[in-house]
Structures are given as structure tokens and as C-alpha cells.
Amino acid sequence: GQQLNQSPQSMFIQEGEDVSMNCTSSSIFNTWLWYKQEPGEGPVLLIALYKAGELTSNGRLTAQFGITRKDSFLNISASIPSDVGIYFCAGGLYNNNDMRFGAGTRLTVKP
Amino acid sequence: KAGVTQTPRYLIKTRGQQVTLSCSPISGHRSVSWYQQTPGQGLQFLFEYFSETQRNKGNFPGRFSGRQFSNSRSEMNVSTLELGDSALYLCASSPGDRTDTQYFGPGTRLTVL
Numbered sequence: 001g002q003q004l005n006q007s008p009q010s011m012f013i014q015e016g017e018d019v020s021m022n023c024t025s026s027s028i029f030n031t032w033l034w035y036k037q038e039p040g041e042g043p044v045l046l047i048a049l050y051k052a053g054e055l056t057s058n059g060r061l062t063a064q065f066g067i068t069r070k071d072s073f074l075n076i077s078a079s080i081p082s083d084v085g086i087y088f089c090a091g092g093l094y095n096n097n098d099m100r101f102g103a104g105t106r107l108t109v110k111p
Numbered sequence: 112k113a114g115v116t117q118t119p120r121y122l123i124k125t126r127g128q129q130v131t132l133s134c135s136p137i138s139g140h141r142s143v144s145w146y147q148q149t150p151g152q153g154l155q156f157l158f159e160y161f162s163e164t165q166r167n168k169g170n171f172p173g174r175f176s177g178r179q180f181s182n183s184r185s186e187m188n189v190s191t192l193e194l195g196d197s198a199l200y201l202c203a204s205s206p207g208d209r210t211d212t213q214y215f216g217p218g219t220r221l222t223v224l
Contacts, residue, residue, distance in 0.1 A: 004218065031212075033213070035215070042203075045212070082128075086130075099144070099156060101154040104153065
């Protein structure tokens with residue numbers, strides 16, 4: 001099946017900095033989701049996007065569904081230490097229950 | 112609403128044994144999906160159940176199977192365990208109309224010795 005390319009693989013940033021990560025696909029999706037996973041826990045849904053061009057915010061997080069429907073990005077503004085974790089993108093199709101996940105971006109925030 | 116629960120949280124088995132993992136979805140959710148997560152392969156889709164029927168299946172061998180009960184609770188079974196089956200097994204539930212909006216449980220960490 002189609003694979004998602006998520007970048008960067010890891011980021012080391014200073015507290016207060018902004019962060020940007022993205023996912024691209026060779027195929028189109030109807031849905032893009034962004035999750036955060038902390039050690040020993042399952043992924044937690046952060047933002048769900050359902051329409052090309054859609055821009056959605058959740059606190060300091062903002063995500064966009066690319067116009068081509070083949071990409072999405074996630075921005076985190078003014079990072080704080082509790083933002084540490086692995087962020088995953090996921091793409092899905094209506095009536096297709098097989099979600100595809102990116103490999104994740106590991107975020108480290110230095111106080 | 113209570114979130115997705117998975118039991119047990121940790122499990123240690125030896126090669127050749129079989130294991131059954133359990134998942135209780137969010138109340139009202141009818142779709143349950145299972146994933147295997149490993150450092151090398153990331154999140155890999157196993158299968159998805161909706162109304163007691165398997166709707167979709169990933170590319171895993173037949174040793175991996177699952178089922179769903181009338182109350183939407185789901186179990187997955189792995190027979191003849193191999194070392195490579197060591198992983199975090201995640202269950203995700205969704206209302207069923209749009210399985211894309213999936214909510215994950217904490218996972219079951221399976222170690223095969």
C-alpha cells in the first residue's frame with residue numbers, strides 16, 4: 001500500500017521555538033490526522049483534517065491539509081517541555097479502513 | 112466517556128506459545144482496529160472489525176487473527192509466537208461511520224523470549 005513520508009525524523013529545539021513537520025504521500029487521501037505518542041502510551045489524536053486546504057488549530061498546534069491532498073503539515077508554536085514526544089501523521093480514505101501512518105517525528109525540547 | 116482500554120498492559124511469552132489480547136472501545140464506537148508498533152517498522156495495520164465482521168486486513172500472516180463481540184469489544188490472537196512478534200499492540204476505536212478518526216488505547220507490550 002501507499003507509504004507516508006514524514007520529516008524530519010527528529011528535532012532538537014529550545015523551549016520557546018516554533019516547530020514544523022510534514023507528511024507527504026504518493027497517493028491522495030481524504031483525511032489527514034496528527035497524533036502524539038509519549039513513552040509507554042498509545043497515540044493521542046491532536047488534530048483531524050477532512051478537506052483539502054483545511055487549516056485547523058488546537059491550542060498552540062496548527063495543521064493543514066494540503067491542496068493536492070497528498071500532504072499535510074503540523075506546526076507547534078512556542079514549544080514547551082511537555083511537547084516532547086513522537087508525532088505521527090496518518091492518512092486515510094473514506095470507506096477504506098486502512099489508515100497509513102508516517103514513521104514519526106521525535107521531538108526533544110530543551111528547557 | 113472512558114477511553115479505549117486494553118488488557119493486559121504487559122505480557123511476556125516464549126516462542127511457540129499463543130497469546131490473546133483484549134480491547135474495549137469507547138462506548139458507542141463500533142469499529143475497532145488493531146496495529147502492531149515496532150521501532151523498525153513503525154505502526155503497521157493488522158485488521159479492523161465493525162459489527163462483529165472483519166472489514167479490512169493488513170499484510171500479516173494467518174497466525175494473527177481477531178474477533179469482535181456483540182458489545183464491540185475485540186480480541187486479537189497470535190498463535191505460534193515468534194521473536195519478531197515482540198511489539199506494542201495498539202487498539203483503536205472509532206464510531207464506525209468514519210474509521211479515520213481513530214482513538215487509541217494505551218497498548219499491550221508483548222515480549223517474546
